[in-house]
Amino acid sequence: MRRVGLIGGMIALAATAWPAESFLDRVDEALTGAWLQNKVHVRLSGALDLEGYRSTLPAPGLVLADGRDLFNPRLSLFFDAQYGAHVYAFVGARADHGFDPDTGRAQVRLDEYALRLTPWAGRRAGVQLGKFSTVVGNWMPRHGSWDNPFVTAPLPYENLTGIWDDAAVRTGRVLLAWAGVRPRPVRGGVLQDKRRSVPIVWGPSYASGAAIFGGVGKFDAAFEVKNAALSSRPEQWDVAQVQWQHPTYSGRIGYRPDARWNIGFSASTGCYLQAAAAATLPGGTRLDDFRETVLAHDIGFAWHRVQVWAEVYRARFAIPRVGPADTTAYYLETKVKFSPRWFGALRWNQQFFSTVRDLDGTQVRWGREVARFDAAVGHRFTPQVQAKLQCSWQHEDAEQHAGRRQISAQLTTRF
Amino acid sequence: MISSRLLFFAALALALTAPAGAEAVLTGRVVLPKPTAAPVRSQRYEIVTKGGAVATNPPLAVVYLEGVFPPAATPPRAQLAQKDLTFVPSLLPVRAGTMVEFPNQDDTYHNIFSFSPAKRFDLGRYRAEERPVPTQRFDTPGLVTLRCDIHEHMRALILVLDTPHFVLSEPDGRYRLGGLPAGRYLLKVWIDSKTTRERPVELTDGATLTVDFP
Incomplete structure (x- = not known):
């Protein structure tokens, strides 16, 4: 508790002593430039996040804490460049203790980079190459710490299932054990299991590949070919680690009747197992035989000070020696601005699992069904400094993890 | 004799047609700061876009007359x-x-x-x-x-x-502030959030005063 108090105190102190709006505006101007007779415009920007988590053990989602408390600082740097009207490029790098909140050693990563060509003037169409967030769903535009009204991601993007991506299960019983369904997991093993498990979509899924996109009237569409499935972990997104031997195909078709509504349908299919799992596959099968197939529907609505988002994901994992295992996750999220400085957000998340056959022949759900309620409040000290406090209550249909709570705080300074 | 009468009537006509207390005009030039680079629009997470650069806004100054109005x-x-x-x-x-x-x-x-x-x-x-x-x-x-x-x-x-008396400069720094009442005022020019310059001015009816801000 003292550590959480210390983190809270640091955040409060930092917020009150933080640089003034005009200073950060001058920094912004200094980091913006133009060359070649104003044809090339570049901007260096970034964000400093100070995050603190306090969770009942084991910590939910992708918070990889071995204790109750975790302090997670992160520095993000972005480089945006525009050449004329048709070429746009960006790079995003982060320095932290891991892509997800973790206790690991400090590291610097090149998380995102892409080149986008929009060859037709005035038309929403083009191609993008690089390592960039998936086109699936509607959470990506607000996954950054400044735009996300919460500290954590919605359930489909962070709730770890019983699927391991580095080995194939030997029986349905093993899958149930990995999922913590039966037998119940021991506390010490949960964190190790979390480091091998995957969710439906791993955060923004910055996998490497190419996308084509276009828009006509109220419709738009984007399709991508990437080197890793939606569920794959951040290490698999890098083209230096995984090439395109097992490509993942994803797409989204969107409909915007007007500025208030944004409705989309997405689909994706890709091999979710790492190359390391090949040695554990049944004879005569290949990695490509075991795919994650996702169908998703998203809807967004915004009007004055209210924003509402909802998504439902249906994922099927083809599991060696077990067969198809389905899971469905959805969330409903809303953000309300109370005043220029204060906002609040609520989110209801649930995830369900289909059944698989156990050794005794009974049909058993292959995951612990989860219901989670998130509530957050945020305050903007200046247009560049923001603090958020989130409380989460999670219920699982397993005795040991019946009720989990997590308090998360985040102070973001962008420049 | 005729010419002096004509001159008298011409002067009388001019005095009658000119408004009483004709308004003063201020003109001049402000040296503006160098243009800043146009901002780059972040489109990292909005893939279906038209593309294109954001327009550059040239630096401008606001020239205004401070007083009691x-x-x-x-x-x-x-x-x-x-x-x-x-x-x-x-x-x-x-x-x-x-x-x-x-x-x-x-x-x-x-x-x-x-x-x-x-x-x-x-x-x-x-x-x-x-x-x-x-x-x-x-x-x-x-x-x-x-x-x-x-x-x-x-x-x-x-x-x-x-004040009701203000004008936005041209992109080259030139300005013209008309319709001003006669009197003593402080002429100010706002260049940016850190830079405001000022000069005391005395305006007389119908006169045009040129004030530059180098």
Whole structure:
């Protein structure tokens, strides 16, 4: 508790002593430039996040804490460049203790980079190459710490299932054990299991590949070919680690009747197992035989000070020696601005699992069904400094993890 | 004799047709700072886009006369639009008490807000076709920085002044401030949030005074 108090105190102190709006505006101007007779415009920007988590053990989602408390600082740097009207490029790098909140050693990563060509003037169409967030769903535009009204991601993007991506299960019983369904997991093993498990979509899924996109009237569409499935972990997104031997195909078709509504349908299919799992596959099968197939529907609505988002994901994992295992996750999220400085957000998340056959022949759900309620409040000290406090209550249909709570705080300074 | 009579009547006619207390005019030139680079619009997580650079806004100055002037009979009105994901104009001088409309002329949402002490507000998200057009009254003199919560690169300034006599300079720095009452005043030029220059001026009816701000 003292550590959480210390983190809270640091955040409060930092917020009150933080640089003034005009200073950060001058920094912004200094980091913006133009060359070649104003044809090339570049901007260096970034964000400093100070995050603190306090969770009942084991910590939910992708918070990889071995204790109750975790302090997670992160520095993000972005480089945006525009050449004329048709070429746009960006790079995003982060320095932290891991892509997800973790206790690991400090590291610097090149998380995102892409080149986008929009060859037709005035038309929403083009191609993008690089390592960039998936086109699936509607959470990506607000996954950054400044735009996300919460500290954590919605359930489909962070709730770890019983699927391991580095080995194939030997029986349905093993899958149930990995999922913590039966037998119940021991506390010490949960964190190790979390480091091998995957969710439906791993955060923004910055996998490497190419996308084509276009828009006509109220419709738009984007399709991508990437080197890793939606569920794959951040290490698999890098083209230096995984090439395109097992490509993942994803797409989204969107409909915007007007500025208030944004409705989309997405689909994706890709091999979710790492190359390391090949040695554990049944004879005569290949990695490509075991795919994650996702169908998703998203809807967004915004009007004055209210924003509402909802998504439902249906994922099927083809599991060696077990067969198809389905899971469905959805969330409903809303953000309300109370005043220029204060906002609040609520989110209801649930995830369900289909059944698989156990050794005794009974049909058993292959995951612990989860219901989670998130509530957050945020305050903007200046247009560049923001603090958020989130409380989460999670219920699982397993005795040991019946009720989990997590308090998360985040102070973001962008420049 | 005839010519002197003609001159007398001509002078009389001129005196009768000229308004009593003809207004003074101030002209001059302000040396403006170098243009800053146009902002880059972040499109990292919005893949279906048209592309294109954001327009460059040249530096401009606001020249205004400081003094004691009668209040406006009705609240003045002004407009600051959002078009092509930029504010038009990017710098708007207004008299204290002015009602400023913020029409959205894009086919996407904008969310204009300000944290400035002179005026703190948040209009929320609104579309082009929404009526009434969002409006705010600016009562307190000072500088108000406007931003869009959706489009990070968008920025504009409203300079709220306690005078009805102000003008925006041309991009080359030239200005002309007409319709001024005679008297002694302080002529000020606002160049940016850190730079305001001033000169005392004495205006006489019908005269044009040239004041440069090097």
